[in-house]
Amino acid sequence: MQESTCGWLQGTSGIGLAVTPLRMEQMNLSSILTNFTPDTLTTHSWGRLKAALSLHKKTTGMCLQQASYDEDISDAEKVYQECQQSGPLSFSDCIPPARMKHCSKIGEGTFGEVFSTINASNETVALKIIPVEGSQQVNGEQQKTFGEILHEIIISKELSCLNMKEINKTDGFIGLNNLHCVRGHYPEALLKAWDKFDRQKGSENDRPDFFDDEQLFLILEFEFGGSDLENINGKLSSLVQAKSVLHQVTAALAVAEQALCFEHRDLHWGNILVKNIKHKHNEFILNGTVHSIETRGVHVNIIDYSLSRLEIDGLTVSCDISNDEELFMGQGDYQFEIYRLMKKENNNCWSTYNPHSNVLWLHYLAEKLLSMNYKNKAQTNQQRTLKSALKSFQAEILSYPSATEALRNGRFFQ
Template sequence: MPPTKPKTRKQTTQRPPKKEVVVTTVELEDQLEALTLEAKPVPGSVEPLKDERKPRKPMGYETFGDEPRKEGETCANKVQQAADKNLSTPIQKTRGRPKKTIPTQLPHMNQLPTPEPSPGPEDIYTAYVKPLVELSDRRTIVPFTQWTDELDPYFEITKIAEASFSEVYRLTTKSTMPGLAQESVLKLIALRTPPDAPLPSETNPGGRSRGRTDATQQLERERADREENDSWKSEVDDVQGEVRLLQNLNHIPGFTNFRELTLLQGRPTSSFNRAWREWNKSRPRGKKSVFPDPTKKASYDDNQLWAVVEMQDAGTDCEKVMDKGGLSNIWEVWDVIWGVCLSVAKAEEGCRFEHRDLHLENVCIRANGNVHQTIVKNPLKRKLGFTGLETTVIDYTLSRADIIPPSSPKHRFSSSSADSCFSTTSPFSSLSAQAPDIAYLDLNKDQGLFQGDASEEYQYEIYRYMRSVAYHGDPLAQYRDRENEEQEERVYTTETPRRSPRKPKPPRRRDNEHIWKSFFPKTNLLWVHFILYKLLEHVEAWGNVPEHLSPQDVTRSVVGDAEANKVHKKAQRLFKILRKVEMLIEPGVLGREGSLGSVKELVVLALEKGWLDPEDVVGREEEEEEEDEG
């Protein structure tokens, strides 16, 4: 029977048309459906039809053979085409079927989902820094060489400092030009390598490895080397948080004026290499750069990613000024410490801000004249602003703050009265139901922050005080009754570096992994304590304690008519007030019940005691303008 089927099919085409429709249309329609399925450009194996009798209308969108079905084409035409091609059965499998050309303009083709192509090597880096690209002005990654070529004709580049995870450079205009800022500061942050970036042996298949085992070992070595080289670099999320903090604090007096974020790729160029070498050469032994030498090829590869934060130049940090003999009298110290307190207090009130790393290098000062030799004006007529020194709090790498929309009513520090600036009612109480967006860095990721030797630098003790406040509410809780504490509540690291006599093993609570997301304003008081301690120690080292000076010595830097004895008494009074403040914010005192809980409370106390006037909190712009005119 099978050999006679082709002959029978030829005879059926000669029957009368009416009988042909009645007898064979359904059967041949099934064949056409099967043929249509076989002709579809479906990848993989062909699945059986779920519905053997599809409506005729969808058939207009299918292909038959190499050609789409034409409008008005009848089933009989399809039957004749099938007979001419001598197709005997719909279940026949591949027999050298020609490759089909898939029409590209059929309606159903536009509805098929198209898988997104996996990013190529050139796209991996853009995808990795996407959160930062969205915050940048250029919205793209710029080659390091191109960016430097844009700067070199107009700016001199000098390195001025190093932060925990970044290097700081200053841009100074070569000539005065309209539309260009005279000075800017660039914070150059090296980013970690994308986790899916190819390793050297993957980009260079013709490497040294000979077999599969050698290739595997080489990949493991390259991964280990990359991890070691990236250990000091920054995560994208951490930089994103810092940039958002910069934007959030931009309008608060006494904080950095943020300008722009730029994403770069490549090795540092000759301009930055030269600035790095000059800075490193000027550093004394033991204080050389902790960052790799950019002139060495092994320091960075061609795909190294950078985040560059541009800010207004805030001046010179306190430590540098002190090294050159500045900040050595009571007038300067008074202006600096209260300038810092006012800025931090407003940020506490405005966005629940904690700096968490407010050492002397993160406080910059500016003056109309020489910051190392200031002039005192009207010491008997004012309570703040004797020297004209302006303070700026910088570097928010470790900081924490609520991200507040610019239109939010919680920006209360811009009010015209000191009472509303530092009200006892929290501006966040009305929005307590809605959790704010918070920018912060999880300090538990780097336990080395809490393991420094305080016998070499008191600053390292402040980090441990700060952690104790976060976990216990008391800076000294980790030192009190340690022998009675339950050891199962703590997890200790087995390896510790050189320790100070008072240094305990660092505790890490299991039950609160995100503790640094919370707001602990008392940590700001710890850093004010540190700054004040260092400043008063510096005044004493220079022999400028007012009670040990003559009236003539105290008034040596005072301009204008002022009675020497009264000025001398005023200087002694200011020094005694700062000594009292130092006692109020001692770490041992801050753990007691009823102690100060924030810098905001310290400023309120200063207003209540008459140490400051409300105008000092709001600002004395009108008075300063009158003095300038005079």
């Protein structure tokens, strides 16, 4: 699959992402942007405008506050504002030597690498490192621009912030801890970690040793989210855990639909992280009502929003992939058919809101969960009943207009 018009880092493989979200309050931009309408704001202009108007400042235990700035600033300055920097840092400023030595490569995508390390609180986190604004191709593709990377920054912050809300709340999206923009060649410690991953698992990426001292990178620090669903095939205990995974994903999508008119648009099983937990129930809030899900020992985090779409105060951020012909030509997995179905349903107009796209991905997920292997292979009455119920869910899910309606009315979740 190739880069879309907006660009994206494909879902990571191996262990997933990483620990305490950098949260952001939703912005009240309506009074400021009275001369703009959603139809006139493309992904790029909306991201530029919003970033120009917001400088996020950390506050303990709260979403980030914002301040207004001149609109006529460069994309680079907007990214630096999102990172709370006046200019690029060095790698050692961002990842001190004590943390650098703990770095292990845990995944990769078309436009970057993912490493795990520990933070100042000795918690495991994941670092997604994306080269930006350079002239050299990376893994056969052009590097992202600052303007393009704003899309991912903004959506990551908004979804991470849903864990702090009161009316529509979920912790089903990966928590974003911090952002940094750095300049310099790739550190030797990270290259050693890259080599180890390549020896053990094999990398499809170029070894990132060709960058010079002027190369810029965006580093997104995420909470540790576990391993992606594709890589834990055969490691879930049974369909009991699979049901919880499906329930948690559906609930997260429903909350984001209600809060942000959100569509993920790329929710293949590499973008669903699962980790083991001890607590038995997970709560979410949908339109002011608290609900509880039986975790069955697993917690789910959704990642990678490079194709995603959402709204804030009536303003839309979306990725226009209408001319990305290769994206719609993929074969060999139901995932590629979903891209074509989304295009058919929205008439190749990617700014409009069509929550049925989330339903398409839930149908895909149900198929994957039915085809996966599980540790417990015993065909008990419970397992047979669950498998039958999951097949019924798969048969009926496409009739719902949104994940919200599937969650409310699907018999599988009652």
